[in-house]
Amino acid sequence: MKKLVPILPSKNIPESLEFYRRVYGFDSAWAWTKSGQQVTDFSNVDAKDIGYGGLSEPLIVHFWICEEKHVLESAGLRIEVQDINAMYASCQAANCVHPNAPLEVKPWGSKEFGTLDPSGVLVTIFQ
Numbered sequence: 001m002k003k004l005v006p007i008l009p010s011k012n013i014p015e016s017l018e019f020y021r022r023v024y025g026f027d028s029a030w031a032w033t034k035s036g037q038q039v040t041d042f043s044n045v046d047a048k049d050i051g052y053g054g055l056s057e058p059l060i061v062h063f064w065i066c067e068e069k070h071v072l073e074s075a076g077l078r079i080e081v082q083d084i085n086a087m088y089a090s091c092q093a094a095n096c097v098h099p100n101a102p103l104e105v106k107p108w109g110s111k112e113f114g115t116l117d118p119s120g121v122l123v124t125i126f127q
Contacts, residue, residue: 009066
């Protein structure tokens with residue numbers, strides 16, 4: 001194997017891309033329209049036309065368009081960070097910390113907390 005690339009559902013791919021950039025620190029956003037046109041400038045594209053997208057830095061994550069609430073709320077991703085306290089403060093400021101997943105040390109030894117992206121996908125941050 002060479003690498004693992006998670007593909008998450010999103011109800012609005014440009015919104016997800018911006019959220020992951022702003023809150024989690026990802027960069028290098030790209031997307032494709034449902035008709036097969038590559039998009040790098042999202043200001044001239046209707047979000048409903050975007051069918052697939054992703055971020056390439058510092059890790060790769062892809063998104064596919066999905067409107068099924070049960071699928072969106074069943075998906076998840078774990079991101080390991082070096083400074084969990086700084087990330088927790090950032091996520092609190094972004095108002096995305098999951099109300100049932102505060103920062104705590106888990107029985108398996110990791111310090112972690114949960115967040116929700118704009119589509120309802122659970123993203124767990126851990127150290």
